[in-house]
Amino acid sequence: MTQQAKETFRSRTAGGGTALAAKVRTLGPSMTRSMQRVAEAVASDPAGCARLTVTALAQHTGTSEATVVRTARILGYPGYRDLRLALAAFAAQQEAGAPAAVTADIAVDDPLADVVAKLAHDERQTLADTAAGLDVGQLEAAVAALATARRIDVYGTGASSLVGQDLAQKLLRIGLIAHAHSDPHLAVTNAVQLRQGDVALAITHSGGTVDVIEPLRVAFDQGATTVAITGRPDSAVAQYADHVLTTSTSRESELRPAAMSSRTGQLLVVDCLFVGVAQRTYERAAPALSASYEALAHRHHQPRPTTRP
Known part of the structure; x- marks a missing residue:
């Protein structure tokens, strides 16, 4: 791997699975439903998806190989191979600590203290993403x-x-x-x-x-x-x-x-x-x-x- 390729890979994997999840949340609404299934799968289980070939991931998400490749490119990777390498790196980072749990949506009958806590959590997540x-x-x-x-x-x-x-x-x-x-x-x-x-x-x-x-x-x-x-x-x-x-x-x-x-x-x-x-x-x-x-x-x-x- 050339030095330029190494720098590119490091820039794409910076921030780990949190950064990938942020991209999925941001770009997800503009994707097709089949592409959303692929994006959600790799963001929620990077370790599991890193072990899958492009064909296996397509079968796992009920999509096609072409959809998997297109999703990888939208997420910022030249192809599925690059995404798979990044997923392996994300999985290794996750072993150091599990991501924070996401709070539930605000309900009509939530106490005001819960509203404050949920809004604060969502604001922090939006800023991080x-x-x-x-x-x-x-x-x-x-x-x-x-x-x-x-x-x-x-x-x-x-x-x-x-x-x-x-x-x-x-x-x-x-x-x-x-x-x-x-x-x-x-x-x-x-x-x-x-x-x-x-x-x-x-x-x-x-x-x-x-x-x-x-x-x-x-x-x-x-x-x-x-x-x-x-x-x-x-x-x-x-x-x-x-x-x-x-x-x-x-x-x-x-x-x-x-x-x-x-x-x-x-x-x-x-x-x-x-x-x-x-x-x-x-x-x-x-x-x-x-x-x-x-x-x-x-x-x-x-x-x-x-x-x-």
Whole structure:
């Protein structure tokens, strides 16, 4: 095995079975049902699947050899042989300690203390899954584009619009020109004004929100660098994104829809982008942050007029 092959294998096996399980949770909804069966099998029993040939795994999951190979490739491996080697490595890592048990969904009659514990568990899992599945190369490219952008437009609707506003506010505080757009008409109108050297960033967990995809498409056609933060890396929004940053989400339930749980992963990616940009532009960012802190502190300490007698 060449040195490059060794590095590639190490990067794919970093994080062990936890990272693989994170990929399955993130990519599973976009897979066919037969591919989901293969993905779930290798994530739940890496040791057992590592002992199976491609034919045996296909029989075990009630699928075909072609489906097994396609699933391996979607999970980031050139072929089944590479996935099988990784599964063997994951199995060895698991011997050191069993993974943490996953809590049950929140029930209508759960005591509030249980709700807090379950939500905390799901939040931690979402953050861990997002971190494990985040492509650092794509993140670095997005950071580089944002740090040198003439102008930055951020698109999002619903819960994702709140995340977009958070990112725009953070970037404004370090001296960048950034605007968040939740109105689809204004988003498209502004996207038309973008050009090479500008950045357009779309936030959509489903990857299929038309009101977010359309302004990103316009920005893409105008020559701006485009970035998508999404839970579905093979969705419609990705075809207009130069860089795709994948997020994870905790299990959707009746009391906690995906729109709520997806924000946790999105906010982690936003913070990674902001810190990366602040690092690259530190000489400008540090004074800008200090100035904004000072301005806000001064405002907070101003005495307010009293209307009572």
